[in-house]
Amino acid sequence: MNILVAHGGGPTAVINASLQGVIEAARDSGQPGKIYAARFGAEGILKGDLLDLTDVSAERVSGLSMTPASAIGSCRRKLTEADFPIILDVLKRFHIDAFFYNGGNDSMDTCSRVNELAIREGLDLRVIGIPKTMDNDLEVTDHCPGYGSAARYAALSSAELALDASALPIHVVVLELMGRNAGWVTAASAMAQRLTRCEQLIYLPEIRVDMDRMLADIQDRYAKGHGLLVTLSEGICGLDGKPLADTGLVDGFGHVVPGGTAQFVSNQIIRELGIKSHAEKPGLLGRASIPYASEVDRREAYEAGRYAVEAAFAGQSGSMVAIRAVREPEYSGSMFLTPLEKVANAEKKFPREWILDGNQIADEFFAYAEPLIGGGLPEYVDFR
């Protein structure tokens, strides 16, 4: 069995843990064969630029789960119709028996189309998708590998900023978190209220923001004198449906360049309310940080990689690995397969009913997310 694994889209803190799972499961299978990885995702496949990881030392492989970003490289190339026959040719040329694509809903669409083409051409190829996205927007699966770590980053960073803001209670801190369309990550920042006594307002992209009301709420909460943390998604929009902050720039991919939503809100706080304010935007650190990564997430990402290989070697194809979660009496996650078509290009939304008063998060979310964020949460000391 020769296998090929590729990464698609932006990395997460644990995508390399899935890679480790793939490599170790292939080795543990005892089946002879090559282990290839596409260098820089679909770009590498199209160019036939594959890394041969067959003989990489076990020690290096074991270091993968503590390495952020992608150890094999990824890309954001949007594939066209003309690309798929080329991909199939490369898979044939390297005698690939099983293909694993580790990505989000775009990548699952690619996976699905490679699978269909292979079937049409009568190629004996097993295709399995491995889920990955910090955005947590994949359907069917309870949650996505990558999300727990991004959520833990949001939760702990917010708690730390909340303590900083309340220790020197002369300012508001506005924290911008990743998520252009979905509020899953920013919602996790609300954990700051459970870990500290700070006042907090939370804004998700699912709700359009009335700037006047936002400023009035900030003024009210700040007046309580315990410091105030405002957390918001980079993608929040005003009542007109347009991003609050806009640089007026469009990047080479035609995407509008966001202009620092936190900075914009922070400047409004200074200008309109006369309150000192800090804007913070850790940005990509939210998906790249290893010290803040969730152990649960890392373990599940690893298991998802292993499960994909075991399924393919058992003859499965055309599926994505998904996670089934049991939360009571204690959390456990297990893997299962779901047809690729069910997840390709679908998007799981953050439930509207979990957003309270436009700026608070319901307990149902914490019941969902806390096990994914993982244990060992800090117990801060506060004498104030």
Add this chain to the structure above:
Amino acid sequence: MNILVAHGGGPTAVINASLQGVIEAARDSGQPGKIYAARFGAEGILKGDLLDLTDVSAERVSGLSMTPASAIGSCRRKLTEADFPIILDVLKRFHIDAFFYNGGNDSMDTCSRVNELAIREGLDLRVIGIPKTMDNDLEVTDHCPGYGSAARYAALSSAELALDASALPIHVVVLELMGRNAGWVTAASAMAQRLTRCEQLIYLPEIRVDMDRMLADIQDRYAKGHGLLVTLSEGICGLDGKPLADTGLVDGFGHVVPGGTAQFVSNQIIRELGIKSHAEKPGLLGRASIPYASEVDRREAYEAGRYAVEAAFAGQSGSMVAIRAVREPEYSGSMFLTPLEKVANAEKKFPREWILDGNQIADEFFAYAEPLIGGGLPEYVDFR
């Protein structure tokens, strides 16, 4: 012996570790007496608003070193002549025998003046300063508690972003780090080059930036195709000596509000070079993060607190605790006392000769800073 401890200025990741050292040393001394802490720094002293920590459980005290910000609160109040007699009255009223002020050069000036006034009034008061600043700009001491953790944050975050930028090599990442006047923290970001193979450019506030040259250098480095990380201090200025980014806003303290230097440079990269670029600014997280804190720094901060109490109980006064470092054959730090006047309002500059070509950092800096950043540095896996 009744003691009073207070925090001044912005917190660090380890200022609470010094507080733990103060409390534990006072208890270990076996001397009876009250342990007071000023609630919100000088504000609390002036109002006679002191927290009585004498009977706080040992378990809560031991949790201090893993708590960011200030567990007793701090403030940025600039003291006037009229404040000092009030401070002395409060110290008398609570029968304080030893006063510990934990802060930067401003705080050491306060310490020095309280000490002088006490001597003039014939009060038997011991006054000891405990150093604290992520900026690392205190004189005499080899380095300041708080710096090692901020440096570790800068180093590891930069390495993680470097991996992210090179995993998806379609963009530049611009990371803004704290430091309006001194480049100590941003210099530590250059560790990314030692931990990854990413291209990196580093801009410290000590060197005025020629924007045209900066953009030309970015274009050159980016063209090598391995991704590019640009790290810069929030306070960098252009050739005209003005901050690169300026919101045009002034806060309630009369300080100019910085406008997001990384965002400004990033927009220039998109606009002038047509390269996709991300701007990140973790801001206060750089001084509040516990998962990135340096063990060496935490231990020394704790020791500085202990040493201050032991010195005061041995009859010392009018001094600040400083750190003497030996780096060969292996690192060790030890505490000593230095007169307050030597550090009050003085500023240790980042050596110009450690900045190479305006955007690289000399090996001498790493020899200085690596032991402070601490061990257990990651060994990333990169198959690309």
